[in-house]
Amino acid sequence: MDLQAQIIQYLAAGLTLGSIYAMVGLGFTIIYNATGIINLAQGEFVMFGGLIMVFLTTTLGLPMFASFFITLALTTGIGMLYERLFIRHPSKKAPLMTLLIITVAVSIFFRGIAMFIWGKDPYSLPHFSSPKPILIGGAAILPQVLWILGLSLLAVILMNLFFNRTITGKAMSACAVNRMAASLVGIDPFRMVMLSFALSATLGALAGASITPIALMEYDRGPMLALKGFCAAVLGGLGYGSGAVVAGFLLGLVESFTTGFISSALKEATALIILILVLFIKPSGIFGSEEVGKIKKI
Amino acid sequence: MGKSNYLKLLVAAALVAVIPLIVSGDYHLSILVFVGINCMVVVGLSLLMGYAGQISLGHAAFFGIGAYSTGILTTHFGFSIYAAFGCGLLFSALVAVIIGIPALRLKGHYLAIATLGIGEIIYILFNEMVELTGGPSGLSNIPAFHIGGYPFGHSLQYYYLVWGVLMVILWFSLNLIHSRVGRALRAMHGSEVAANAMGINLSFYKIQIFVLSALYASVAGSIYAHFVSFIAPNNFALMNSIMFLVMGVVGGIHNIWGAVLGAVLMTFLPEYLRVFKEFDILMYGAILLAILLFMPEGFLEGIPMMWRKYVKRGEA
Numbered sequence: 001m002d003l004q005a006q007i008i009q010y011l012a013a014g015l016t017l018g019s020i021y022a023m024v025g026l027g028f029t030i031i032y033n034a035t036g037i038i039n040l041a042q043g044e045f046v047m048f049g050g051l052i053m054v055f056l057t058t059t060l061g062l063p064m065f066a067s068f069f070i071t072l073a074l075t076t077g078i079g080m081l082y083e084r085l086f087i088r089h090p091s092k093k094a095p096l097m098t099l100l101i102i103t104v105a106v107s108i109f110f111r112g113i114a115m116f117i118w119g120k121d122p123y124s125l126p127h128f129s130s131p132k133p134i135l136i137g138g139a140a141i142l143p144q145v146l147w148i149l150g151l152s153l154l155a156v157i158l159m160n161l162f163f164n165r166t167i168t169g170k171a172m173s174a175c176a177v178n179r180m181a182a183s184l185v186g187i188d189p190f191r192m193v194m195l196s197f198a199l200s201a202t203l204g205a206l207a208g209a210s211i212t213p214i215a216l217m218e219y220d221r222g223p224m225l226a227l228k229g230f231c232a233a234v235l236g237g238l239g240y241g242s243g244a245v246v247a248g249f250l251l252g253l254v255e256s257f258t259t260g261f262i263s264s265a266l267k268e269a270t271a272l273i274i275l276i277l278v279l280f281i282k283p284s285g286i287f288g289s290e291e292v293g294k295i296k297k298i
Numbered sequence: 299m300g301k302s303n304y305l306k307l308l309v310a311a312a313l314v315a316v317i318p319l320i321v322s323g324d325y326h327l328s329i330l331v332f333v334g335i336n337c338m339v340v341v342g343l344s345l346l347m348g349y350a351g352q353i354s355l356g357h358a359a360f361f362g363i364g365a366y367s368t369g370i371l372t373t374h375f376g377f378s379i380y381a382a383f384g385c386g387l388l389f390s391a392l393v394a395v396i397i398g399i400p401a402l403r404l405k406g407h408y409l410a411i412a413t414l415g416i417g418e419i420i421y422i423l424f425n426e427m428v429e430l431t432g433g434p435s436g437l438s439n440i441p442a443f444h445i446g447g448y449p450f451g452h453s454l455q456y457y458y459l460v461w462g463v464l465m466v467i468l469w470f471s472l473n474l475i476h477s478r479v480g481r482a483l484r485a486m487h488g489s490e491v492a493a494n495a496m497g498i499n500l501s502f503y504k505i506q507i508f509v510l511s512a513l514y515a516s517v518a519g520s521i522y523a524h525f526v527s528f529i530a531p532n533n534f535a536l537m538n539s540i541m542f543l544v545m546g547v548v549g550g551i552h553n554i555w556g557a558v559l560g561a562v563l564m565t566f567l568p569e570y571l572r573v574f575k576e577f578d579i580l581m582y583g584a585i586l587l588a589i590l591l592f593m594p595e596g597f598l599e600g601i602p603m604m605w606r607k608y609v610k611r612g613e614a
Contacts, residue, residue, distance in 0.1 A: 040540075086587060094594035097353065100548040104540050107587040112580025227418065227536065234411055269422045276415045280400045283408060 010260040011253070015212070018252020019152035020046070023207035024238065025231025025244035027200035033239050034196035035091065037099050041107035042229055043222030045204025045270065048075050050217030052115060053209040054123040061073075064128060066183030072205050079201025082106060087131070100231035107222060114219035118296045124219040128210070148210045156245050157204055159169070159199070163241070172196065176239075177240045233270045235278055245286030247286060302474045306555065307465070314461040314524055327453035329569055331525055334460035336561040340545045341464075341471055342511030344557035347477060347546060352402070353410040356417025357542050360390045360512040362424060362534030364519025369440045369529055370430050379443060390516035393420075394509045402504040408411050409508065412455040417539055424531035436530030443524040445530055456525050463521070467514060474510075483507065486488040518578035548589055550596025559597055 024042055031039045051075050056067035059290060071110055086106055091099060128147045133140035163169040174182040175192040183189050207225075208217065236243025252272050259267045328590060338565065339361055346352050357391050367386030371377035376387070401412040431437055443450045443459065450456055474480055482503050485493040496499055523529050541564070549560020567585065571578040593600025 007474075010347050085592065090591060097347065097551065098547055098594045099591060101544055102587070102590050104544060105583055105590055106585075108579060109587055110585030111575065112583045116577060116580050223536065227414075228416075231386050265422075265426045269419055272415045272418045272422075276412060276419070277395075278413055279408060279415070 002138060004169060006260065008137045009141075010125065010137035010256045012139065012145050013260075014253035014256030015213070015249065016145050016148050016256055017147055020207045020211055021154065021228045021232045022245040022247075022248030023203045023233030024225055025248045026156070026241055027203045027246045028161075028229055028233040029067050029204075029236070029239060029241045030166050030196045030200050034095055034172060034193050034232070035087070036097075037087070037091075038201065038230070039197075040100065040103040040226055041222070042204060043224065043226030044107050044110040044210075045075055045079060045201045046208035046225050047114060047217060047219065048078055048110070048201075048210025048220045049205030050125070050212035050221075051118050051123060051208075051219070051254045051259070052205070053123055053212060054125050054217065055118075057125060058123070060236075064126070066237065068128075071209050072202055074197045075205030075208075079197040079199075079204075080194055082201075087193070087197070088190060096101060107226070111219055111222060116218060120219060123212070123215040124216050125212040127207075127213045131213075142214060144152035144210075144213050148214075150209050151206060155203060155244075159203075159241065162199075188262055206272035224295070228271055231275045234275060237287050240285065240287060243285060243287035248287075299303045299349075303476070306473050306474055306605050307472065310468070310536045310558075311465050316463065316481070318457060324453045327457050328525075329566065331456045332451055333459050333562050333565045334457070334464050335518045335522050335525075336542070336545060336565050337558050338467055339515045339542050339555040340549070341467055341554055343542055343546045344549075344554055345471060345475070345483075345507055347557075348553065349480065349487060350504050351487045352504060352508065353543070354413040354508070354511070355410050355543070356413030356535070356539050357413075357511070357515050358396065358534045358536070359413075359420040359540075360416040360515035360537035361519040361522070361571060362420060362529075362531075363390045363393060364516030365523035365529050366437070366519075367516075368426060368520040369523045372441050373437065373439060379441070379524065383601075385519045387513055388517050389527060390512045392429065392513035395505065399501075399506040400507045402508060403501045409504075413539075414536070418536055421531055421535050424480075424534060431531070434531060436528055438528045440523050440527045440529070442527065443521070446562045450524075456521070460521055460525075461593040463517065465523075467517075468554065468558070474552070479503065479506070484540065500612075513600070517607070528550030548586070549598060550598035550600070553598055554598050556598035562599065 025047060027042050027045065028039060031037060048070055052247070053067060054197040056062045056070055057064060060067075061126060062070070086102055087099065094102075127142070127144045129143045131142065133142050135141075153227065161169075163173055169222070171182065172192050172195060172210050173188045175187055175189050176187075177187050182192075211217075228251065232248035233244045235247035235251070236245070245272075251274070253268050258270045314530065320581065321330065336344070339357055343354060343357055346354055364386040366378065367389050368382040371385055372379060373384035392477075397412050397416050398409070398572060401408045419568065425434050427433075443456070451457070475483070480491065482498045485496065485498060485544050486500055486503065519534075522533075545564040546557050546561040547560070548564055549558065550556025568582060571585075574581050593604070595603070
């Protein structure tokens with residue numbers, strides 16, 4: 001394979017990884033903005049997205065299109081239930097530290113449930129369309145990669161429209177800026193918090209359902225994804241949605257090119273080394289301004 | 299430290315001395331050794347979280363630095379155990395200072411993120427530096443601990459070693475929080491601005507406490523390596539760092555005794571969940587959630603609170 005084809009190949013791999021990190025990072029940001037909580041169970045949404053999709057298509061034999069939307073709906077439901085059962089009541093009095101540990105507990109609990117239902121084996125899923133690679137400039141690219149990129153871009157655009165163009169989205173942003181003031185103008189902060197968990201779960205499910213055909217999915221995939229997504233969220237300036245998306249894509253690209261040109265052993269470390277460097281050089285994140293990027297509280 | 303804490307420490311020491319007479323069998327004693335080891339780490343975390351108001355998501359890395367330092371230096375380079383212990387402490391302190399100085403100068407919880415990153419990087423190093431660490435398959439044949447050429451062969455000896463060291467750590471920590479440093483830390487926890495105005499050098503104290511908690515973790519790691527004689531990177535991953543935090547929160551992070559209680563409870567829990575075989579992770583998650591939901595302040599404050607509620611209900 002010549003250099004150009006290699007570069008295209010790594011570019012495609014990097015963008016695929018990156019779009020998953022971007023989805024998870026954006027999910028982190030949405031919940032963080034609404035509550036100040038860093039939701040360490042974010043990766044489990046992705047896991048549920050993948051495994052529920054497997055259950056619907058392979059076990060129940062539903063058509064791809066229908067099961068994709070059912071997966072999104074079910075995972076969103078899980079996200080809302082999670083908020084209602086485990087976050088709403090404690091968030092009224094417990095310190096944020098405890099809430100952070102609650103999200104850890106939820107993540108362990110979710111993994112337990114997934115293992116109870118699906119066991120420890122990784123599952124595969126048929127591709128959304130033909131599994132035959134398309135040749136672009138000498139590189140072989142799976143149509144699924146295009147699906148992943150397309151769906152995540154669509155999700156980012158929809159999120160952007162939602163937060164900037166709809167009343168509910170603006171109400172959520174208002175809640176993030178000042179909860180007290182938002183409730184004074186008639187916004188129910190609890191509804192907004194639940195909505196933030198719902199949106200985050202939808203994003204996770206979207207990522208999970210779309211990568212499973214090429215990356216497989218098993219019950220304990222969550223923590224690693226959460227770690228990478230968290231890196232993306234911090235690099236983008238925690239609390240700054242588009243920053244998280246761009247940082248997610250950058251991380252994916254950097255990882256893919258280090259694997260390709262330097263060493264695969266370094267792959268996992270690159271994201272973290274970048275994270276540490278950015279923290280020490282520009283703590284507000286690559287894209288965060290001083291004001292938005294200020295880490296409010298944990 | 300106050301009179302009541304001396305009393306508690308004495309009671310704890312007495313309990314530690316008596317327990318081996320009641321508990322028999324290597325299995326239970328070895329769990330108690332692990333409890334003691336976890337206690338050391340969690341006491342350090344409790345100082346950091348409960349008193350300095352900072353979170354570390356990478357304490358398993360310091361635990362690992364202690365373990366791998368003594369492990370590598372004694373097996374590959376023929377260091378004596380004490381010299382290796384010292385080197386472990388030195389390395390941990392060095393890493394803690396390197397992350398602590400930039401992260402703790404900033405306001406907010408940058409330490410949590412920085413420790414998360416460094417913790418994972420160190421975990422990857424344990425995996426990749428195969429010639430020194432043995433890589434993912436681990437480092438084995440770490441010699442047993444010995445005092446004056448008399449090697450430890452029994453869990454009972456380790457039990458006394460670990461809990462003896464822990465008692466010293468507890469004594470030191472309790473003294474520390476009732477000293478000038480402790481008062482400064484509590485003032486800081488109350489209000490950083492006010493503390494600063496009183497002339498307390500915030501980042502200096504935070505770095506001190508962070509290094510101290512790293513040293514505790516390193517001691518625990520070194521003893522752990524000699525006790526189990528085999529270490530692998532998986533013992534020092536992010537999940538382990540989080541487990542230490544969980545122990546602290548379950549016990550109650552605002553109190554050193556809470557840290558001890560949390561470590562005891564959360565080390566025993568997985569052992570008893572073994573009966574559920576593959577579903578232990580589900581049970582563990584569910585129990586942890588239940589504890590956190592019903593006692594968000596931790597056991598140490600939560601139980602008396604529940605008791606008071608119960609008594610009140612009885613009267614009404």
